Amino acid sequence: MSKTGFPDKIIDALSIDCLIFGFKDGELDVLLVKHAEGISKGKWALPGGWIKYNESVDEAANRLLHSLTGVSNIYLEQLRSFGEVMRYPLERVITIAYYALVNAENYSLSPGFTASDVQWCNIHEVPKLPYDHNEILQAGFKHLKHKVRHEPIGFNLLPKKFTLHHIQELYEAILETELDKPNFRRKLLKMNLLVPCHEKQEDVSHRAASLYRFDKKVYDKLTEKGLTFEL
Amino acid sequence: MSKTGFPDKIIDALSIDCLIFGFKDGELDVLLVKHAEGISKGKWALPGGWIKYNESVDEAANRLLHSLTGVSNIYLEQLRSFGEVMRYPLERVITIAYYALVNAENYSLSPGFTASDVQWCNIHEVPKLPYDHNEILQAGFKHLKHKVRHEPIGFNLLPKKFTLHHIQELYEAILETELDKPNFRRKLLKMNLLVPCHEKQEDVSHRAASLYRFDKKVYDKLTEKGLTFEL
């Protein structure tokens, strides 16, 4: 039975690509790897590869991301598949794109497997990528802009304790717009998503802001039922 | 070159499944086909099949839906792929699910290709389907409930001219809840999505309601920018 008989056999017409958004210093980055082999050798691209016969697609995405970049234990979600006939040269390959949002500072990058290098790249400075990877990036960014308005975000992006300004910067980076500070605070605090830590930030050269953390229960409930965030 | 050399060659580890929601008489239906061959012969399932090397995934979805059910010219959107190792017996097959919403009355069904029968089935009476098709259905229905609250819907589901009550029934069928009539009207009319036809419905045994149609421009704009619909 092919499913288990050849554990390293790969599905050849189907690949995975991972679009990892990282948040750091108020800016959004994208995780790119430099390919060490294959037809795009030497080029920067989204981390991706092939699915094995004995792993689920979700498992393949996590394995590939980890082996190429060193990043693991993150919550990868499926974006969608990209299936144009000519998207990959010579061979017919359909790819399933995954995405995630993480705090870029929490992960140390180490290239591996078919990657010779791995780097965060500011989302506004991403070069021309091979195949349809730029299109995948745009689709993911658009998806993110939509998501931020209808689900809570930030759980995996922000440090455990963060200020209201931190989370505002995150929203501003994703929505590419400026938000009114007092109104943002009011709206965010009213949904009971944040719990005060009763601590202040340190090492800032101005009045220290209060630190908050997410209320996981409320976060999950709002993720399930959806919310509206327009400012 | 495999992409064009064997036009009928199929990608064997990857399939398509279509989840078509139909709206009729205030109820939501799902389009099912009875398989005429293969390991699920004689069983009802979602219409689906294999992708050819020289067609995009979107094209494959439309072709398969048309050849199995006779339904064509609808806007199929990708739901997501389902890639558990054991989802399909014996072979490893990953499927990409598509979905659409249509007015069930606008399409005449005719089974073809590998389907011996095709029928609308009330969403609450769907039997046990093979593989993970029930899971796909649930994921699609959940997606629909989310979508209805954040994007305008109905363009392809309702007749060209419809009453406010028509569209309310649609929302109620999807959200599985009852909505307050005056408040629903107010909210819907305020977003300038509907244009009055200056006509009344006919053949009803009570006061006739005004007919409206969608303003395509506003509809597309709201689809792009998103909206909030909570009642």
Place this chain on the structure above:
DNA sequence: ATAACTAATAGTCAATTTGACCATATAATT
């Protein structure tokens, strides 16, 4: 014709939320 019925449409109103602000507080720096 008139009453009863059905559903469409209009309107009310208090409570909440919003958007656009201004004001004050608390720290570090000059």
Place this chain on the structure above:
DNA sequence: AATTATATGGTCAAATTGACTATTAGTTAT
């Protein structure tokens, strides 16, 4: 002590919501 930077608190008119009641315009039964 003044200046600067940011956090945090507060105001207010306008818009929106949610829960209703009232009225209108037709059909059908008496």
